[in-house]
Amino acid sequence: MHAFHEWYDSYRNNCSCGRKHERLTTEEFLLGDGVLKKLCPFLKKKNFTRPLIVCDKNTKKAAGNSIILLLDQQEISYDLTVLSENDQGDVLAEETALVHTMVASNSDTDVLIAVGSGTIHDISRFVSYKMKLPFISVPTAPSVDGFNSKGAPIVLNKKKVTYQTQAPIALFGDINILKNSPQKMIAAGFADMLGKHTSMADWEYGKITAGEPYCGAAALMTREALQLAMDSAESLAEAEEKGIYNLMTALIYSGMAMALFGHSHPASGGEHHLSHYWEMIFLKEDQKQLLHGEKVGAACGIIADHYHQNKQQIISAAEDSKQGEIKEIFNQLPSGESIRNVLACAGGKSTAEELHLADHVVENGLKNAHLIRDRHTMLRTLNSTPNS
Ligand SMILES: [Zn+2]
Ligand SMILES: [Zn+2]
Incomplete structure (x- = not known):
């Protein structure tokens, strides 16, 4: 298993820029084949009893249904919101999606599970923060470097505004799911x-x-992430597992560099x-x-x-x-x-x-x-x- 915390701390503990660098608030970074199976044990360990799954119709197929199956097997109750597309065929982090997600929650909801790419994460991040609940990240595609960040870009009145909210408490990057993304x-x-x-x-x-x-450590982290991604360019065209793993690692690293710098x-x-x-x-x-x-x-x-x-x-x-x-x-x-x-x-x-x-x-x-x-x-x- 990849040692993401050790990687982050090695930079955090050796930076001389003088800025205060926070510890990571994300407790678990799991990246690998079949890590989704560790979701239920994590929920149990944290005493979560009523997750709200946030997805759209594509990400429900990609990972949502597997999560539902796992929850059913473990007899964990859950709520589900499948966000719908707008007239242009997009799911946006806009008013409708935010309200739908809130409406799908109830007084027992104790954690949100973001199942999707960047937008689903922005919606879950924003709503969970406003509800004073944690959220768990289940990326379905290695499409963006913001999964583990705090920033939630939200579209209000057709204008995009970014709010600083919260990072996920855990990230489950299952390579079996990620490698099948478009x-x-x-x-x-x-x-x-x-x-x-x-x-x-x-x-x-x-x-x-x-x-x-400026922070020299965050700069080095970003350069390392960039190099890792560059080295996997060729294998990505074929969606090779190793390339997907390295790209997802690079995206998490880049998110960590932003987290370190703030x-x-x-x-x-x-x-x-x-x-x-x-x-x-x-x-x-x-x-x-x-x-x-x-x-x-x-x-x-x-x-x-x-x-x-x-x-x-x-x-x-x-x-x-x-x-x-x-x-x-x-x-x-x-x-x-x-x-x-x-x-x-x-x-x-x-x-x-x-x-x-x-x-x-x-x-x-x-x-x-x-x-x-x-x-x-x-x-x-x-x-x-x-x-x-
Ligand atoms: Zn970006
Ligand atoms: Zn620094």
Whole structure:
């Protein structure tokens, strides 16, 4: 069994950044073949007697039905909510889903079980937190790095707002389930990891030029996670077990880096801001949503191109004494082309065209996405300094 806590603590105990680094609140990280069987023993150990299972029709098939069977065998009562899709065919973490989940609970509910990908987790994380209950994570696809994070992005009035809530008390990543997830969700998880190329570049840039808060340990953790994902690119296209295991490990590691740091800086830079911008447009126009990782992957290639093409402007905007360090960031930042190549190799869609994003949406995003977060990214600099 993978020693996730030991990995986290090895960084936590050896960081000299001076920030206070919390212990992990997630008690168990189980990743491997058949770990779902350990769910009921965990519920019993924790004296949970009435879980509420949160899923949609796809994730019910992928893992929900197996959980129901296990609970029945152990004679554990449960409640179930199968969230339905909106008119565009998406399950979103929006008002309807939040209310449905609350309505499905009752006064005996003592834990929520999130069975699904990122959205189901956001819904369960948010509702359980508001109900002062813990939740358990059962990912059905290695599609995003937020399973073990505290942030819950919620859509209210068609606008996305992220609330800091709680991490799961346990995560059961069953490889038998994860390896059967749709290929595009596996590629999306890989793409969310690829995004660390540009998020790390932006974070280091923000530290150097604007004194943004920084932690060397969280940076090393994220780099290690990124490398692990990169090394599994080829095996992911075939959904090989080893590749899925490594990708899921990388996603958990990335979530842990955010948990250690207490903010999303390590995992989210210009590429995530651009992706959020696109998402807001889709929400406003009632368009069918793309997967989080699909947007981040394409945005990462676009942002890398944008930064490299405007490298001189970015460097000369900084004080002379800092320009050497910024050049070093560029030495580490891959080209947009190499990002697209590795994403395509892992079976992902890598360009705006493949995602049917209109040119004006991409262009407007590059001009405005820096306004989404108050971060000193290179995108912000490019939009606030005159082109030399
Ligand atoms: Zn992400
Ligand atoms: Zn630190």
